[in-house]
Every structure is written in C-alpha cells, then in structure tokens.
Amino acid sequence: MAPFVRVENLTKIYGRTNEAFAGIKEVSFEVNEGEFLGVIGRSGCGKTTLLRCIAGFESPDGGKILLDGKSVSRPGPDRFMISQGLDQLFPWLSLKGNIVFAMKTVNKRVAIKELQRKAEYYLELVGLSEWGDYYPYQLSGGMKQRAFLARALSVNPRVLLLDEPFGSLDALGRKAMQDLLLQLWGKTGTTIILVTHDIDECIRLSDRILVFTKGTLRHTLLNPLTRPREYDDLAYREFYRKLSRILERDKIMNLTWADAVLR
Numbered sequence: 001m002a003p004f005v006r007v008e009n010l011t012k013i014y015g016r017t018n019e020a021f022a023g024i025k026e027v028s029f030e031v032n033e034g035e036f037l038g039v040i041g042r043s044g045c046g047k048t049t050l051l052r053c054i055a056g057f058e059s060p061d062g063g064k065i066l067l068d069g070k071s072v073s074r075p076g077p078d079r080f081m082i083s084q085g086l087d088q089l090f091p092w093l094s095l096k097g098n099i100v101f102a103m104k105t106v107n108k109r110v111a112i113k114e115l116q117r118k119a120e121y122y123l124e125l126v127g128l129s130e131w132g133d134y135y136p137y138q139l140s141g142g143m144k145q146r147a148f149l150a151r152a153l154s155v156n157p158r159v160l161l162l163d164e165p166f167g168s169l170d171a172l173g174r175k176a177m178q179d180l181l182l183q184l185w186g187k188t189g190t191t192i193i194l195v196t197h198d199i200d201e202c203i204r205l206s207d208r209i210l211v212f213t214k215g216t217l218r219h220t221l222l223n224p225l226t227r228p229r230e231y232d233d234l235a236y237r238e239f240y241r242k243l244s245r246i247l248e249r250d251k252i253m254n255l256t257w258a259d260a261v262l263r
C-alpha cells in the first residue's frame with residue numbers, strides 16, 4: 001500500500017539570517033491511510049511546526065509534503081487542524097452556525113437547510129445535539145472540544161491534524177475526549193496525526209509514535225498494544241516505561257540548539 005501522507009526532508013527555519021535556527025530539520029516519515037499517528041516530544045521540539053507545515057499554514061524552507069501523491073503547499077479542505085486552546089469558534093455564531101459556516105466553505109452549492117441538517121448530525125455524533133443554538137461563551141471547555149471535533153469532521157477532511165487537542169481539560173475530561181475521538185475515528189476512518197506531550201494519551205490513541213527532540217525525528221515506535229488499552233495492563237505499563245525511557249534519555253543527552261542551528 002502506498003503511503004497516504006509522505007513527509008520528505010522537511011525543514012522549517014525561523015529567525016533572522018544571522019540567528020536562524022530550524023524549527024524542524026530534515027524530517028522524513030510516512031503515514032498510511034486511516035492510520036492514527038502520534039507525535040510526542042518536549043515543549044519546543046517542533047511538533048506544532050510540523051503540523052502547521054502539513055496543514056499548509058507554514059511554507060517549508062526545505063523538503064516537501066505529499067498527500068496521496070500530490071504536493072501540498074497551502075491550506076486545503078483535505079486537511080483540518082485543531083490547534084491548542086479553546087478560542088477556535090466564531091463567538092458571534094451559534095454552535096450550529098459555526099459548523100454550517102465551516103461546511104459552507106467547502107460545499108458552496110449546498111442549500112443552507114441541508115447544511116443545517118448535516119450540522120445537527122455532527123452535533124449528535126459528539127453528544128451536543130441539545131446545544132446547537134448556544135453560543136461559544138455558553139459552553140464548557142469539554143463541550144468546546146467536542147464542538148471542534150464536530151466542526152472538523154463536518155468538512156470531511158482526509159487528514160485530521162490535532163495539536164494538543166485536550167491539553168486544557170482535566171484528567172477525566174481528557175479521558176472522555178480520547179474515548180470519543182477513538183469512537184469517531186472508528187466510524188470515519190480518517191487519517192489522524194496527533195501531537196501531544198502526554199505519554200498516556202499518545203499510547204492510548206496512536207498506532208505508531210514519532211518521538212521528536214529539538215526539531216528532529218529521533219525515534220519511530222510501533223504501538224504493540226491491542227485496543228482497548230487500559231493503564232493497568234502489564235503490556236501497557238511496559239510500553240509506557242519504554243517510551244518514558246526514550247524521552248528521558250533524549251533529555252539526558254542534553255541536545256542543544258547547536259544540533260539544529262543552520263548558519
């Protein structure tokens with residue numbers, strides 16, 4: 001099977017010429033269609049930069065990204081990114097209005113009534129059918145996260161890019177959202193790339209895990225666990241220890257930005 005997303009020697013440089021450094025440097029990997037890929041690493045290691053390049057929000061300074069064999073250079077409806085933070089809905093539109101608005105951008109000829117009907121379907125999918133007429137300021141953090149997922153799925157992207165999507169939730173809310181995401185992924189089969197610095201989240205959700213350190217891809221791990229994955233399973237604990245040791249070792253190696261500086 002040909003890889004669905006292919007990232008080849010991707011480099012993104014930030015800063016001025018005499019102080020330039022690589023947000024990510026010569027990163028290459030592939031993602032299969034329908035795969036759930038996790039990307040983990042410490043703060044500042046380039047995870048968001050990677051997602052923003054795939055989303056087309058950043059222009060790479062080197063390398064390329066292919067989606068189903070075609071080069072990606074700007075944003076498109078085939079990719080949808082959910083960023084960090086809870087302010088991602090238009091505050092002047094109701095929840096349903098937000099979803100209709102997103103769908104309208106990719107289904108210009110579809111009648112509003114039909115889009116509203118579809119929006120109701122997606123709200124139901126995430127357990128928010130009762131909340132369609134409410135405005136973002138009336139929703140809790142967890143409800144907003146559900147709304148982000150409903151809106152993302154409503155435009156039927158081929159790749160869903162998730163940047164720390166549940167970072168602002170407490171442990172219980174986070175687990176509930178992870179379960180919902182897995183459920184939706186099972187229904188839609190969308191290819192997902194999830195960025196997180198939470199080891200448990202990465203292990204519970206991902207088929208495969210990329211470990212980033214200082215802008216470079218250091219390790220690729222296949223998740224050996226079957227689903228569903230429970231924290232107290234022996235195999236889960238062992239894999240957790242393995243991934244923690246890798247992250248810890250990279251920290252002890254004390255890689256400096258000198259590794260990634262481009263002059």
Ligand SMILES: Nc1ncnc2c1ncn2[C@@H]1O[C@H](COP(=O)(O)OP(=O)(O)OP(=O)(O)O)[C@@H](O)[C@H]1O
Binds near residue numbers: 014022043047050197
């Ligand atoms: N627009 C920008 N201009 C300059 N430097 C940037 C920009 N965006 C990111 N960087 C730098 O690039 C590096 C990688 O940032 P990035 O946001 O990709 O990391 P991250 O792994 O997602 O971090 P976190 O987990 O904290 O979100 C950091 O040193 C950051 O300061």
